[in-house]
Amino acid sequence: MADVIEVGAARGDAPPPAAKARRRGASAGRTGRATPYLFLAPYLVLFGVFGLLPIILGLWLSVHQWDFQLPNRPFIGLDNYKDLFSSDSAIYGDWWESVRATAIFTVLSVPLLVVVPLGLALLLNRSFPGRTFFRAIYFAPYVLGVAVIGLLWRFLLDANLGLVNRLAGAVGLPADTPWVTAMPWAWISLVGVTVWWTSGFNAVIYLAGLQDISPELYEAARMDGASAWQRFRNVTLPGLRPVLLFVITTTVLASANMFGQSFLITQGTPGTETRTVVWFIVEEGLRDNDAGRAAAMSIVFALMLAVVSIANFRLFRYKED
Amino acid sequence: MTTPTRTTRGSATASRVVLYATLVALALIFLVPLLWMVITSLKTYTGAQQIPPSWLPNPIAGYGYEQILNNSANPVLRWFFNSMLAATLHSLLVLVTASMAAYALARLKFRGRGVSFALIVGTLFIPPTSLIIPNFLIVDQLNWIDTLAVVVVPGAASAFGVFFLRQFFLSLPNELEEAATLDGANQWQIFFRVVLPLSKPALATLAVLSFLTNWNDFLWPIFVLFSPEKLTLPPGLGLLQGSYVTDYPVIMAGAVLASLPVLILFVLAQRHIIQGVSRSGLKG
Numbered sequence A: 001m002a003d004v005i006e007v008g009a010a011r012g013d014a015p016p017p018a019a020k021a022r023r024r025g026a027s028a029g030r031t032g033r034a035t036p037y038l039f040l041a042p043y044l045v046l047f048g049v050f051g052l053l054p055i056i057l058g059l060w061l062s063v064h065q066w067d068f069q070l071p072n073r074p075f076i077g078l079d080n081y082k083d084l085f086s087s088d089s090a091i092y093g094d095w096w097e098s099v100r101a102t103a104i105f106t107v108l109s110v111p112l113l114v115v116v117p118l119g120l121a122l123l124l125n126r127s128f129p130g131r132t133f134f135r136a137i138y139f140a141p142y143v144l145g146v147a148v149i150g151l152l153w154r155f156l157l158d159a160n161l162g163l164v165n166r167l168a169g170a171v172g173l174p175a176d177t178p179w180v181t182a183m184p185w186a187w188i189s190l191v192g193v194t195v196w197w198t199s200g201f202n203a204v205i206y207l208a209g210l211q212d213i214s215p216e217l218y219e220a221a222r223m224d225g226a227s228a229w230q231r232f233r234n235v236t237l238p239g240l241r242p243v244l245l246f247v248i249t250t251t252v253l254a255s256a257n258m259f260g261q262s263f264l265i266t267q268g269t270p271g272t273e274t275r276t277v278v279w280f281i282v283e284e285g286l287r288d289n290d291a292g293r294a295a296a297m298s299i300v301f302a303l304m305l306a307v308v309s310i311a312n313f314r315l316f317r318y319k320e321d
Numbered sequence B: 001m002t003t004p005t006r007t008t009r010g011s012a013t014a015s016r017v018v019l020y021a022t023l024v025a026l027a028l029i030f031l032v033p034l035l036w037m038v039i040t041s042l043k044t045y046t047g048a049q050q051i052p053p054s055w056l057p058n059p060i061a062g063y064g065y066e067q068i069l070n071n072s073a074n075p076v077l078r079w080f081f082n083s084m085l086a087a088t089l090h091s092l093l094v095l096v097t098a099s100m101a102a103y104a105l106a107r108l109k110f111r112g113r114g115v116s117f118a119l120i121v122g123t124l125f126i127p128p129t130s131l132i133i134p135n136f137l138i139v140d141q142l143n144w145i146d147t148l149a150v151v152v153v154p155g156a157a158s159a160f161g162v163f164f165l166r167q168f169f170l171s172l173p174n175e176l177e178e179a180a181t182l183d184g185a186n187q188w189q190i191f192f193r194v195v196l197p198l199s200k201p202a203l204a205t206l207a208v209l210s211f212l213t214n215w216n217d218f219l220w221p222i223f224v225l226f227s228p229e230k231l232t233l234p235p236g237l238g239l240l241q242g243s244y245v246t247d248y249p250v251i252m253a254g255a256v257l258a259s260l261p262v263l264i265l266f267v268l269a270q271r272h273i274i275q276g277v278s279r280s281g282l283k284g
Helices: A002-011 A017-025 A035-062 A079-085 A092-124 A131-143 A146-156 A163-170 A185-211 A215-223 A228-256 A260-266 A277-287 A291-320 B006-041 B045-049 B063-069 B076-107 B113-125 B128-141 B160-170 B175-182 B187-198 B200-216 B233-244 B248-268 B270-282
Strands: none
Touching: A035 A291, A035 B076, A035 B113, A035 B128, A035 B187, A079 A092, A079 A291, A092 A131, A092 A185, A092 A228, A092 A277, A092 B006, A131 A185, A131 B006, A131 B248, A131 B270, A146 A185, A146 A260, A146 B006, A146 B233, A146 B248, A163 B006, A185 A228, A185 A260, A185 B006, A185 B270, A215 A228, A228 A291, A277 A291, A277 B128, A291 B128, B006 B063, B006 B248, B045 B248, B063 B076, B063 B248, B076 B113, B076 B160, B076 B187, B076 B200, B076 B233, B076 B248, B113 B160, B160 B200, B160 B270, B175 B187, B187 B200, B200 B248, B200 B270, B233 B248, B248 B270
């Protein structure tokens, strides 16, 4: 009841004298007890419906056989989960192939996506005319979406008409590499395109971290006669550790969630070898109409990512001690 | 500064040359593919099929653009308009809801604040891709499939905006509110007249980042939009590629049209985008 009165007071609807007096005497900006909740409400509605509800619904779906076309969606316990781990289920082979594809892409792309941007950031981390200009150019591909990147690189990597093979031919390299249709080229292409597309993003994060390292540390190291490599090893890297942890963790997650590149550039080929987990989940859930099984896969996948992220943290925290 | 001797000045110049040579070589790697997209979009069909390809379109042809502008099966302009509308509405929705929620979480005291914040931040650690299937069922129940709302609203539940603005609001000095309170302002007045005007840079950054994310989104719209006239550009480009297969001037013209707004936005709002990205890194 008190809340209601105070909200009324805040709106100026003829407050009872007592409430009015209380409001005058209240400390900084106290308007009404409901006010904070009113500020939160619009976001909380969105968050509840599209942030929390899907988590609960996902768990619920995963223990049901949920075929869009069937009238009954019976409870089937952990069967959807068991199917993912028993080699005689229909889905086992495709599911693990997609896990394998995702793991390969992550393992190949993350080291490059951590190291190449660091190189770019070190290059940009000094004052010279044109610095902002070059930073903008290196970042530019990142503002384009995967749909544009995918179409563009599908064309550039085309074995016959693509610019990549033309340029390779011009400098005496083989000019007929099947970049998007055969192994190991398909992985090289997907990793290469991703490095080209997103390196600028990580580089900008590194740059901010580099600028937080005190110049005095470098000065002191120089006075002690440290070489450029020693300064990098003993000043830059330790100073970057928290940023490095952030970059590695977010990059692992981004790579593990890869979808658009293989959907558009290699289109899953050769065979379905480059079809990633995210792709397989949405295909299973939305095209092949088994939302229950897809939900179970989503949850197992989220748990796998959680384990990898925690391992990352442990590894880096440990080094810090 | 001490006067450099001849040798150190010479080696300083040499290292400048090496620096710029490296910078330019890298710039070419990032730029040539984008230039090739524009060049190809200005070629004729046969011009784009030439082997070896020519570096410049000869003649400069409007063929690719004519194809996408008068095309009833692939209404590219319509997709452009849909994308513009969706991204604009989405970033407005994020601004309004996230700024209000972030203000409450940063500056107001209330019961449940800790719990709500923990819940909201907790979802930052859940990969959004793992919520796609249940979210699909939710928008299906709402009858939002193949409508504008489906690409505007659900993404605004992301915790990023709230988290980002809360950090900014926390950095504002308390004295501002105290002064406003002494003048008789209530929380709404403080929020609208004091906090929001002071937060313009952070709001601009969030608006630009939300616009970019929505404009570029691919995975969600390809599954929730179907009718050709309802598509946004990213799923539309997929359709365009399906119809034109190796007719690259047309496909690249579509890609250019999808790139131009975000590239222009990047040039105009570069500072905001770069700051937004670097700040998101520093929270880690």
